[in-house]
Amino acid sequence: MEMHDAWFFLGVFVFIFLIWIATGGPLHPIAFTGPTLAGPGALGGGTYLSLPSTSFGLGSSNVSLPGSSNGVSVPGNSGTPLPTFVGGSVFGDPSPYRGIVSMNHYVSGTGSDQKKEYIEIYVPQNAGVPVDLSGWTFSSDASGSSAGIPQGTEVPTSGVVNASQNIILSPGERAIVISGQSPIGSSFRENKCMGYFSTFQSFYPSLPQNCPTPSNELESFYGAGYIRDQACIEYVNKIPRCQVTLSPPVNVSGACQNFLITYLNYNGCVNAHRNDTDFKSKTWRIYLGRTSPMWRTKNELVKLLDINGKTVDAFSY
Numbered sequence: 001m002e003m004h005d006a007w008f009f010l011g012v013f014v015f016i017f018l019i020w021i022a023t024g025g026p027l028h029p030i031a032f033t034g035p036t037l038a039g040p041g042a043l044g045g046g047t048y049l050s051l052p053s054t055s056f057g058l059g060s061s062n063v064s065l066p067g068s069s070n071g072v073s074v075p076g077n078s079g080t081p082l083p084t085f086v087g088g089s090v091f092g093d094p095s096p097y098r099g100i101v102s103m104n105h106y107v108s109g110t111g112s113d114q115k116k117e118y119i120e121i122y123v124p125q126n127a128g129v130p131v132d133l134s135g136w137t138f139s140s141d142a143s144g145s146s147a148g149i150p151q152g153t154e155v156p157t158s159g160v161v162n163a164s165q166n167i168i169l170s171p172g173e174r175a176i177v178i179s180g181q182s183p184i185g186s187s188f189r190e191n192k193c194m195g196y197f198s199t200f201q202s203f204y205p206s207l208p209q210n211c212p213t214p215s216n217e218l219e220s221f222y223g224a225g226y227i228r229d230q231a232c233i234e235y236v237n238k239i240p241r242c243q244v245t246l247s248p249p250v251n252v253s254g255a256c257q258n259f260l261i262t263y264l265n266y267n268g269c270v271n272a273h274r275n276d277t278d279f280k281s282k283t284w285r286i287y288l289g290r291t292s293p294m295w296r297t298k299n300e301l302v303k304l305l306d307i308n309g310k311t312v313d314a315f316s317y
Contacts, residue, residue, distance in 0.1 A: 085316045089141050089301045095310035100127050101169070103304055105315035109204070111297035114180035114290045116204040121304065121313075122174035134166040135307035138177065138288065142300045147179070147288040152187030155274060158197075158266045162186055167284055175284040176205065179294040182287040190281035193269035195242030208281070211242040212273065217263050221272065225255065232256035239264065 080099070082091040101123055109116035119138070123131055139146040151164035164186060169175060182188070183201035195209040218236045219226065226233075232252050236259075239245060244265045248257045262268050273279050288294065295302065304312040 083314065085301055085314075087299075089316065091314050092303065092305075092311035093309075095306040095308070095312045097131065097306050097312045100124075100129070101131055101133075101304070101312050103302065103313045103315065105317075107295045107300075107302065107317070110295045110300075111293050114293045115178065115202075117179040117293050117295060118204070119177045119302065120174055121169075121177060123169045123171055125172040127171040130168050130170040132166050132168050133175075133286075136312070137305045137309075138294065139303040139305055140295060140300060141303060142296050145294060146305075147290060147294060149177075149286055150187055150289065152189070152284060152286065154189050155191060155270065155280075156184060156186060156188045157270070158184070167286060169284065170282075173282045173284070175286045177286045177288065178204065179288050179290045181289050181291075182285070187284065187286045190283045190285065191270070192273060192276065192279050192281070193266055194281075196244055196266035196269060198242060199244040203285075207242075209242045211269060213241055214239040214243075214264055217269075217272070218259060221263050222255065222259050229253055229256055232259070236260075 080094075082094060085091075101121060104120040104122070106119075108118050111117070133149045134151070136149045137146050138149075149167065152167045153162040153164055156162045162185075167175070167187065183203060184197060188194075190208065193211055195207050195211045197203070198207050198209070214236045215233075218233065222229070222232070229252075232255070235249060235252055235256070245260045248260045252260075263272060298317065301314060301316045303314040306312050
């Protein structure tokens with residue numbers, strides 16, 4: 001019986017060996033490879049091996065903006081469809097600034113008075129780069145007229161000839177572009193003291209009246225004896241914001257008159273507050289210096305062109 005069992009097990013072993021040889025033996029793939037990872041299709045067509053995409057795309061073309069600070073590169077927009085206009089007018093060769101600088105597609109005060117005619121342009125908060133407007137122009141396709149963007153003064157001083165520099169809009173900033181001439185002789189950035197200019201000149205649109213309140217100025221800058229000068233306190237409490245006092249009353253103290261002359265005017269306000277964190281506004285006033293209106297009241301195509309004459313933005317009405 002034991003011999004019979006031995007031959008039985010030997011026969012089974014030989015049978016298994018012959019099957020192994022018949023199916024490939026040592027050349028069978030399982031002898032050399034480990035488990036295989038199913039492809040994307042087997043897993044439902046996913047993207048489990050893809051890298052996270054960047055916000056602008058790793059393969060998109062970039063263009064260098066020659067007028068921006070430090071030659072910063074931003075995504076190109078050549079693939080964006082160009083707008084069409086009635087009458088056969090065309091957008092023109094698109095600027096790399098297209099989508100970086102835009103106009104509000106409306107002209108205020110068209111055709112009536114160049115001092116009251118204006119357009120707004122802006123750089124969105126997510127633009128990523130400041131934009132130098134030097135050498136840019138506004139162009140009318142209807143009349144063929146054009147006007148260049150001038151330099152401006154960051155913080156103008158009243159009563160003197162102010163130095164000028166290129167106008168640069170940072171992300172989140174805008175400019176009001178008036179066709180006429182500047183009431184103070186130059187384009188400028190608004191600031192918290194600018195409302196004082198309204199005492200002597202007219203501005204369109206009106207300047208913000210957000211000067212520091214006279215009563216707060218008195219408390220901060222009167223000096224010793226402030227609390228005892230009740231007449232001065234009562235007088236100053238009646239003065240509106242951004243109002244220059246041309247003739248201080250004679251019945252107030254000399255210290256009070258000195259305060260009024262020193263602080264309640266544009267230059268005095270600038271000297272006291274130019275280092276405040278909220279001193280500078282995010283709005284420029286740009287004056288094209290024209291003596292006649294720039295834009296037609298109807299049938300107009302307004303274009304903003306960069307330093308190379310390429311179209312940044314355009315609209316018609």
